[in-house]
Amino acid sequence: MFKHVLKRSRAGAWMLASMMGAAALPLHVQAVEAESVVVRMTDFVNDNGRVQCGLFDREDGWRDESRALKMTTARIEGKRATCRFEQVDPGQYAVAVFHAQANESQVNYGLFGKPQQGVGFSNNPSVTWGPPSFDEAAFRIESATVNLDVQMKY
Incomplete structure (x- = not known):
């Protein structure tokens, strides 16, 4: 297609080649910015x-x-709380929360593995038959702050 243009002049060929090379480069490189996840419980x-x-x-x-x-x-x-995660890269995530009434650092489990504290998960999946899978609670972060509403379950 460009054979006749290239034969006309060396300057034109050089210019055409330069333009084609420049077109192959991205015009604008956008940096991936970390975002926030706000969890309202x-x-x-x-x-x-x-x-x-x-x-x-x-x-x-x-x-x-x-x-x-x-x-x-x-x-x-007022029976409400908000957690915030800063500097979260785009990707797939899930949130798990628990009510540490006695300031414990991990969930305690009772009979049949049922949590002894209140728990909650992103997407509010059912916990009737056990804990949710990662996929059930998963959400994506693309390019904006993600706001999640989580209902505690006891």
Whole structure:
């Protein structure tokens, strides 16, 4: 297609080749920015203790506080609390929270593995027949702050 243009002049050929090379380069490189995840929790049975919030980025170790990508805590006021995770890269994540009424650092389990504290998860999946899978609680972060509403279950 460009044979006749290239034969006309060397200057034209050089210019055409330069333009074609420049067209192959991206005009604008956009940096991937880290975002925030804001978790608003409701339905606490009381304001005792604090809420422990974990952000997870994989199925392996999901819900194990020691395997969380990020952990934070928040005070409970008026049976509500808010946890915030800053500098979260785009990707797939899930959130697990529990009501640490006695300021414990991990969930305690009773008969048949039922949590002894209130728990909650992103997407508010059912916990009637056991804990949710990572996929049931998973959400994506693309390029904006993610706001999640989590209802505590006891």
